[in-house]
């Protein structure tokens with residue numbers, strides 16, 4: 001608890017410092033005196049924004065709670081003794097983190113971490129193990145998911161970053177133009193530069209968005225295959241190393257719990273729910289029934 005407090009406090013501290021630096025430099029950006037000061041302020045502004053974003057990350061992610069952490073470490077120490085040699089079930093270098101921005105469990109190859117939502121832990125221990133192992137499954141093989149996932153992470157970062165820069169350059173362009181003080185040639189140059197930058201960043205954002213949408217559509221089938229194979233990885237590990245006879249029941253519990261959480265969000269924010277539901281159901285993930293059926297058929301022990 002103590003640690004968690006420090007982490008969130010550090011987040012607010014960084015966000016505060018970053019916010020002050022970017023606000024202060026932004027105010028100076030609006031009133032430039034010469035080109036070098038402008039460039040210096042622009043640099044400081046970007047650094048301030050970066051510190052702000054890091055603070056944001058600290059605020060919205062938390063260290064895992066003890067119970068899930070224990071389950072995670074237990075799986076890390078468990079070795080696959082049947083088909084995969086002496087490999088640990090979860091890579092010892094993998095990290096675990098709470099992030100409550102989305103329901104369920106997810107992984108980010110870029111930071112080598114598995115994330116989970118605190119709401120998605122009110123399920124049986126075996127189902128939690130299933131979820132963690134499913135995410136590990138995504139790291140395991142050279143899944144199209146890892147490459148496409150990494151690609152999409154970069155594209156998403158691109159959308160955020162260039163979107164952010166386009167808004168900023170637009171604001172700078174507007175504030176510079178509104179000054180109406182055109183006798184200085186430098187000011188005119190700055191207006192032209194910020195206008196061009198805005199156009200470039202804006203078009204770049206649109207381009208990134210199109211690429212992002214096209215990636216999901218184009219690679220829908222391989223992405224869905226990755227879900228099946230990560231399910232299979234988790235189900236086999238549960239069956240062979242934790243003595244769970246019907247891992248399909250765990251998968252059903254996990255998915256129905258996540259859908260319940262989406263329903264809960266839907267009550268609050270309908271449009272957000274719709275978007276998330278599309279990302280979750282429509283694009284990259286096969287339906288609950290399809291996924292459960294596959295595990296039932298291929299991995300569950302048949303009752304005699």
Ligand SMILES: [Zn+2]
Pocket residue numbers: 134135138227230
């Ligand atoms: Zn998955």
